[in-house]
Amino acid sequence: xxxxxxxxxxxxxxxxxxxxxxxxVGAGSSDYYSQIDNTKISEIDPEGSMKYTYTLVSxxxxxxxxxxxxxxxxxLAEDAFIHLEVAPIRGVVSWEEVQYDELPAIVQSQYxxxxxxxx
Numbered sequence: 001x002x003x004x005x006x007x008x009x010x011x012x013x014x015x016x017x018x019x020x021x022x023x024x025v026g027a028g029s030s031d032y033y034s035q036i037d038n039t040k041i042s043e044i045d046p047e048g049s050m051k052y053t054y055t056l057v058s059x060x061x062x063x064x065x066x067x068x069x070x071x072x073x074x075x076l077a078e079d080a081f082i083h084l085e086v087a088p089i090r091g092v093v094s095w096e097e098v099q100y101d102e103l104p105a106i107v108q109s110q111y112x113x114x115x116x117x118x119x
Contacts, residue, residue, distance in 0.1 A: 029093065032068060032084040033107045034058035036076045049073040058084055063106040068092055081111070 034056040042053050050071035058068045068084060070092035076082070081103060085094045100108065 029085050029087040030060055032058035032060050032086055033103050034082055035111055036078055036080045038078050059107045059110055061104045070095055
């Protein structure tokens with residue numbers, strides 16, 4: 001009986017630790033913003049529905065630049081603005097198209113509405 005109780009406690013501890021690690025790895029994600037430049041797209045061997053990668057200079061809410069790579073199923077609209085969610089270790093975990101006025105002001109200063117990056 002004691003061995004069964006210890007085995008159950010051991011399994012519970014492992015499950016709790018796994019959940020904690022999963023939450024920790026997902027925690028601390030950062031928001032970045034970029035503008036689509038279709039000269040920065042590469043076709044890749046399809047991975048599920050993902051057929052392309054983009055590598056773009058992106059900016060966080062403090063205006064710090066970082067080059068980020070992410071996968072897409074299709075070519076995105078030239079000059080569209082995007083919001084990227086970046087998790088530690090995993091990198092870009094999601095992206096969505098946003099409007100210029102949804103960008104933080106410091107990020108807007110990196111771009112002019114409707115044109116390419118000012119770099």
